[in-house]
Amino acid sequence: MPRVMGERGDVVPLLAEVFRTYGFEGASLARITEGTRLGKGSIYNFFPGGKEEMAEAVLSEIDTWFRDQVFQPLRHAADAQQGVADMFTAVGRYFLSGRKVCLVGVFALGHERDRYAVKVQAYFAEWVQALAAALQRAGHDADGALALAEDVVGGIQGALVLARAADEPALFMRALARMQQRLVPPGTC
Amino acid sequence: MPRVMGERGDVVPLLAEVFRTYGFEGASLARITEGTRLGKGSIYNFFPGGKEEMAEAVLSEIDTWFRDQVFQPLRHAADAQQGVADMFTAVGRYFLSGRKVCLVGVFALGHERDRYAVKVQAYFAEWVQALAAALQRAGHDADGALALAEDVVGGIQGALVLARAADEPALFMRALARMQQRLVPPGTC
DNA sequence: GTCTATAAAGCGATAGAC
């Protein structure tokens, strides 16, 4: 059989884009078929569980990406300071310099939180924890590192809100730069 | 005719709650009638324009509340420092100490942003501007005040995301306290 | 694996009785 086109994994990024654009309830099957260029039959062949399974797959892929590209580097970078800097670079790229929104954040604010509580909770908890560990290795005390990590992860989410509200992606990058500046001096004053 | 029950204005807060809980697309008329305890007939009597007009009314009420309770005090408080402190108090109360989400933030992240672009944009722009003005009156230079204002307004939105993701309202109040601490020393170091 | 056709339910909105 000549596998004509993509596997299930190829569809997930397209699905993510649809969910990001319209939210879970707004992502109708009409919009999904349009965004994936796949018929309903194909979609349900890949995701027999329907929209719920699609969102689950999207969240899993996001989780994997952040674990590989952000959380693990934060935890295991030889130079903790550099690991934090790399996080800002990766995050700026991931959110397309402020033009892309965080789906987990969207789900967290909406009614979707209840259904995907575990994954939504784990995503932010792991991010804060990994960043706090890096900051501690860079010289901060435990309490200060945790507080700073919460500020930064929250600040990133808030900057995405503001950037999209103002339709001004540059606002996000400016906020990222300021947060990074706020972290670099561990013992300086 | 014995006016049995509420006027249009009494319905708006109930509508706001429904939109906050389910988002615009998720706020079906079934959920709206349940949340307002009004039949479809009554709803459409108050809001002939349907859901769109309902959301417009909700956004307008939010805008009015923040202008009266937050933006104007920030701009005209005799003591700018105290005006900023009052903002944190008002915001903490408004969002029920982190148990309530910001509808404008939800709309900003979602597809609703396009339809309500002007109001969403204006809400955050006015907030940042009013806070920056207060910070400048409190001793910050213009650029620093604007940057700090963006950090704080964004930080509030982000803290709401994190608090709801973790289902831990206290996280929001802790973030508020840290942001306030970051602002009070204008000339101290 | 991909499509079209279709079923059953829910949607926003309207009409008309009271």
Added chain:
DNA sequence: GTCTATCGCTTTATAGAC
């Protein structure tokens, strides 16, 4: 001003041809 009944459309999901 509030209700119930109903319209037409869209929704999710399934069935079956190819």
